[in-house]
Amino acid sequence: MTHDVLIIGAGPGGYVAAIRARQLGLRVGLVERAHLGGICLNWGCIPTKAMLKGTDLLHQANHADRFGLHPLSPAIDPTRLIARAGEVSGQLSAGVAFLLKKNGVDLIWGAARITAPGQVEVTQSAVAAPRGALEAGRYSAPHIILATGASPRVLPGLEPDGRLVWTYMEALRPDRVPASLVIVGSGAIGVEFASIYAAMGAKVTLVELADRILPAEDAEISGLMAKALQKRGIAIHTGVSVSRLDRAADSLTAHLSNGMVLVADRLLSAGGVVPNVSGLGLEALGVVFRHGAVETDMAGRTSLPGLYAIGDVAGPPMLAHKAEHEGIACVEAISGRVPHAKGPIPACIYASPQVASVGLTEAAAAERGVALRVGRFSLRGNGKALVMGEPDGLVKCLFDAATDRIVGAQVIGAEASELIHGLTIAVSLGATSEQLAHVVFPHPTLSEAMHEAVLAAREGAIHA
Known part of the structure; x- marks a missing residue:
């Protein structure tokens, strides 16, 4: 089947680009292998915010007397909290499917690889395809957009095992709430999960290599956040790294570079994310990379004519709203419109x-x-x-x-x-x-x- 545009990845950048391309009259094929809405909707932005909302309500209930209410004795039900996060994600994912169908986007289910300029081979996914999705096969289009997102960064010595050492995926689906949790990395992911697990009763310790938490943020704001977290009982160690990690049957011991030793039930590796560029056939096509991401211009064009990249795969800032903005700019450029300059991109951290x-x-x-x-x-x-x-x-x-x-x-x-x-x-x-x-x-x-x-x-x- 021939399309005007093939988009690889149905996260925020990909599905928004697909809908905008259809509005502009282009024939669009959208390839996805696992989740409509991508990591953001299913494993990142949405479920974490659903969990944080629960912890915010707990905080308010614990201080009900300040608002003229009788004192309450609330407690988080971790199973229900996690289930609600999944319910919200499921509702939004279904909404994405509806929008794609409404706008006439061809959803192609499977894993994509670019075999030649304008040619994409889609192989069968291990995840069951949604109703109405096109099957794996060979597809072509003069314009191909990469919207493959990013995956958790694996820190040396802290390789996730799905049980003792987590990525954000395991942190969103724990088998139980650990009594103690070490979080390595204090960016948005680390600080948000510190808020979540501290509210659920875990003893949380943040470990950060930089000299302060939230190192990408304003120093004054970073200092205020550190005080707020410490006030909630979250321990913070900055300017240090984990030099060695010993894993036991149901606990672990983290040896820090300053000589401190932390014993905990679980460890969350929150060292950021890296662009999903492997397995797409990009190296064979001679695509140019920059700092591990696909190098692009303001319209998402790569070094290969007819190939574009948007969102996380095109580099930082790795934010859903940035991906959406780039997706729209990209397909508008493909349709012949003059690319507009990208404005300042806001960043938010939904901790408490x-x-x-x-x-x-x-x-x-x-x-x-x-x-x-x-x-x-x-x-x-x-x-x-x-x-x-x-x-x-x-x-x-x-x-x-x-x-x-x-x-x-x-x-x-x-x-x-x-x-x-x-x-x-x-x-x-x-x-x-x-x-x-x-x-x-x-x-x-x-x-x-x-x-x-x-x-x-x-x-x-x-x-x-």
Whole structure:
């Protein structure tokens, strides 16, 4: 069967690109071997957030007396918590299948390999195909888009075994909640699972090679997160690595590079992810890679004419919304539209508290020689945060001192992931502090803290 576009991978980037391509009138084949919605929907973004919602409710229930309620004695049912995460993922996966069918996308079930330019061989998958999917075979298209995502990074000496040493996949489907858990890596994955398992009663220890947790985030925000986690009983060790791991029958011993020894039931290796580039036939085709990812231009074009890459396989930031954005840009370029420049990409961490950021940090601005005016506002001065019982947090806005344009923002605290979009719009449009100072924010809302942070960068916040 001949298509205009063949897309390999039905994660957020792949299925969104497929739907947009159909809207543009292209004949589309979408190849998937295991899960509609990809890792994000089935093993990452969605199920972890479903579990975190349960732990957030537990936290609120444990402090019910603050809201005028009789004290409660809630407890998490791990089996039900995990089951609900699967239910939410299943509902969304079914929704993706509906959208593909509605838009006339040909779903091809199996594992794909590019045998020649424009030629894809699909072999049978071990996972049963959804109803209506096309069978394995040979398919062709003048345009092929790689949207194969990423897989957990395997750290030397910490090879996952599915029982004692976990990836995020095992952490989402534990046979039981361990009494103690060591998490190696304190990026988004590590910090989110630290929140989840600490809430479920595990003694959690974070081990990070960098000198602070969340090393990709703003240093001030990182410090506030460390204090919040430690307040919840999570131990943190930075500037160290696991030099040796001894595995026993139902426990393990981690020897750290500073001489410390940690004994725990389980270990979660959360050292990030790596692009899924193997098994696709790319090396034989001479595709150019950069830092382990497929090198692309702003429209997703690779070094091989007719081959494109989007999302995680094309390199960082490895975020679902970035993949979706790139997927749309890619198929629009294929259909003849002029590729648009990629704007700043927000990043969110859904731990407790949440963290969200966009644009430059203070350190990044300093590296570029950009002089800043920085506005900060604590959520302790925000009425809605106090009403919610979530007063710990900070909104931070960074303005270019020369142009007055906002170049970055960071938020830590309640609903940070819902607040960052406003600041993302501001950074994308290059809004000035003067313009933002005159925007009217509704009261009482958390969003007022963004306005106060803007004012703090000028004459001063009102409620600070």
